[in-house]
Amino acid sequence: MSEIKSTHLIHHPYQAPQEFESPQAPIYKASTVIFPSVQAMKDRRWQDKSAYTYGLHGTPSTFALEEKLATLEGGTYCSLMPSGLSAIAHVNLAFLHAGDHVLVPDNAYSPNISMLKHLLSNFGITAMRYDPMSLTDFSAKLNERTRLVWLEAAGSVTMEFPDLVGLCKATQAHNARHAPSGRRPSLIALDNTWGAGLAFNAFELGVDVTVHALTKYPSGGGDVLMGSVVSKELAIAQALSQAHMHLGTGVGPHDVDAILKGLQSMVLRYEAQDRAARFLAHALMRESAFAEILHPALPHAIGHAHWKALCVTSQKPEGLAAGIFSVVFKPEYSQHRVEAFCDRLKLFQIGYSWGGPMSLVLPYDIGAMRECSSAPWRDQHVVRLCIGLEDPQDLLDDLRQALKAL
Numbered sequence: 001m002s003e004i005k006s007t008h009l010i011h012h013p014y015q016a017p018q019e020f021e022s023p024q025a026p027i028y029k030a031s032t033v034i035f036p037s038v039q040a041m042k043d044r045r046w047q048d049k050s051a052y053t054y055g056l057h058g059t060p061s062t063f064a065l066e067e068k069l070a071t072l073e074g075g076t077y078c079s080l081m082p083s084g085l086s087a088i089a090h091v092n093l094a095f096l097h098a099g100d101h102v103l104v105p106d107n108a109y110s111p112n113i114s115m116l117k118h119l120l121s122n123f124g125i126t127a128m129r130y131d132p133m134s135l136t137d138f139s140a141k142l143n144e145r146t147r148l149v150w151l152e153a154a155g156s157v158t159m160e161f162p163d164l165v166g167l168c169k170a171t172q173a174h175n176a177r178h179a180p181s182g183r184r185p186s187l188i189a190l191d192n193t194w195g196a197g198l199a200f201n202a203f204e205l206g207v208d209v210t211v212h213a214l215t216k217y218p219s220g221g222g223d224v225l226m227g228s229v230v231s232k233e234l235a236i237a238q239a240l241s242q243a244h245m246h247l248g249t250g251v252g253p254h255d256v257d258a259i260l261k262g263l264q265s266m267v268l269r270y271e272a273q274d275r276a277a278r279f280l281a282h283a284l285m286r287e288s289a290f291a292e293i294l295h296p297a298l299p300h301a302i303g304h305a306h307w308k309a310l311c312v313t314s315q316k317p318e319g320l321a322a323g324i325f326s327v328v329f330k331p332e333y334s335q336h337r338v339e340a341f342c343d344r345l346k347l348f349q350i351g352y353s354w355g356g357p358m359s360l361v362l363p364y365d366i367g368a369m370r371e372c373s374s375a376p377w378r379d380q381h382v383v384r385l386c387i388g389l390e391d392p393q394d395l396l397d398d399l400r401q402a403l404k405a406l
């Protein structure tokens with residue numbers, strides 16, 4: 001038997017035929033990228049997306065996903081990060097310097113608030129929470145050191161829909177007032193995970209940067225973590241990719257492939273989960289256990305008019321909303337009974353995240369999450385329901401049997 005050397009197996013001369021087409025794009029895997037010559041290696045720049053330098057800076061798979069996400073969100077440039085929270089961190093790190101001030105809504109995704117409060121404070125950055133439903137409170141908290149303003153619509157768990165247009169305009173007016181001093185303007189960043197680039201176009205409102213937890217709707221499987229940051233201006237995109245390069249936060253090729261596949265069915269899933277969530281929200285309004293159903297498409301919801309102004313269009317007269325909402329129990333329901341309700345659900349599973357095939361439930365202590373005194377539902381038991389792809393009537397039967405057992 002002839003001796004097979006490892007060199008033969010690594011540098012084998014066989015070339016597979018190039019002509020090959022199938023419905024899904026191939027998965028490009030690389031840490032190392034091969035250059036044809038030293039000169040070619042020297043000439044390539046990692047920022048230039050017409051060529052490749054190292055896996056961290058892009059492969060055909062990551063470039064394709066970035067391009068699709070930029071189109072989805074109405075932006076131009078996109079960078080991928082290993083989770084939604086990592087994408088948020090890149091925005092904070094790319095645009096905040098020591099001495100800067102950042103504003104964050106009181107009902108923002110709480111790990112962003114924790115990052116600002118417990119990590120970035122170590123670098124001389126001060127964060128302040130604002131009431132997302134009060135332009136007066138927001139404007140009063142903008143100051144000459146404010147360099148970043150976070151927006152989120154709808155708000156985390158309590159689902160208030162803020163006046164995004166008003167918040168952008170107030171920030172732009174503030175920037176214009178301070179322009180003669182030569183100070184860096186305050187950037188407007190929106191956590192766009194709820195809208196997913198489908199419910200409204202953030203860049204038309206004056207937003208500079210959108211963050212998307214691709215873990216939710218783009219993945220759709222509840223099995224992949226990834227995040228993206230999209231922008232329209234080259235200088236903003238360059239600052240982000242510089243931070244990305246320094247931090248070395250690459251994404252894995254199989255996860256990129258999973259998100260590319262998820263995107264193909266995302267519009268259908270988003271709309272189906274929206275329909276199911278609204279069917280359930282309306283049905284639960286008739287249940288006596290609940291004081292309130294928190295969904296921005298319901299006419300009584302806080303910020304309903306802002307939701308309607310952005311998310312209802314002539315093509316979508318019913319409007320669009322993510323398939324997620326919360327219920328507020330009446331005060332006579334103790335924490336113990338509310339947790340028993342969650343435990344008794346059979347189809348709804350107890351777990352974090354949303355946008356996947358399986359419906360999820362979680363109880364929240366709003367009092368512990370909010371700082372602004374004006375925040376609603378601080379003293380009540382709130383349960384968030386994330387609607388999956390199960391049959392909506394089966395989900396309603398599940399909720400009813402758990403309520404009955406209470």
Ligand SMILES: Cc1ncc(COP(=O)(O)O)c(C=O)c1O
Pocket residue numbers: 083084085086109156191193194213214215225226227353354
């Ligand atoms: C609104 C929002 N933004 C960001 C994230 C973070 O995403 P990830 O779980 O991918 O870190 C989440 C996760 O739940 C979220 O709900």
